[in-house]
Amino acid sequence: MERPIEVELPHKLGRDEAHRRIADNVHKLRDHLPGGAAAHVQSNWSGETLNLDITAMGQTVAARLDVEETKVRVRVALPGMLSFFAGPIEAALKAKGGDLLLEDKSKKS
Template identity: 40%
Template sequence: MKFEIPHNLGRAEAKRRIENGLPALERHIPGGGSVASSWTAEDRLALQISAMGQSVGVAIEVEDALVRGEIEVPLMLSMMSGAIRDFVEKSSRIMLEKPGPSRA
């Protein structure tokens, strides 16, 4: 499943806000869970979201005016794919909206 979120932050600020928002992401996983993240390229973030014995992969690419994402939902969770997509997209939007602490 793919999603796109337009923004007017510029690439560097969008990356910073996403990075700052990642620690809060775990707290919002229904039923609890964990999030592992790594920047696999300068503007590409890989997430592994785990909950209830299942894992969902998310690839995020940050562009100057757009954040693109692709979510890989395992077969066991396919009936919840819409809710998972909504959670990831909503969380990404929230991270982009909140400036978070600056790195001075």
């Protein structure tokens, strides 16, 4: 049975800057998935919503990020086999999701 996870990542960037940073950093997700280079992340923007299909170790996870003025709403639909990991995945999203997705690469050389 599918298990949804919903996390809000607060920010003070404004919608446009948060969108830009997520777009610049979405490629980093693969580095944080089991299977590393074998993992696949497909992303598609629709307005201020980023839809992701993440495939790793034979499992596909659908995720949606809604970029708002003061937060990013993350929704992840875990398939049955991964539902046992919902707690650790949710904790990791809350702890590091904002750092990973909203890091500002434009200020680094």
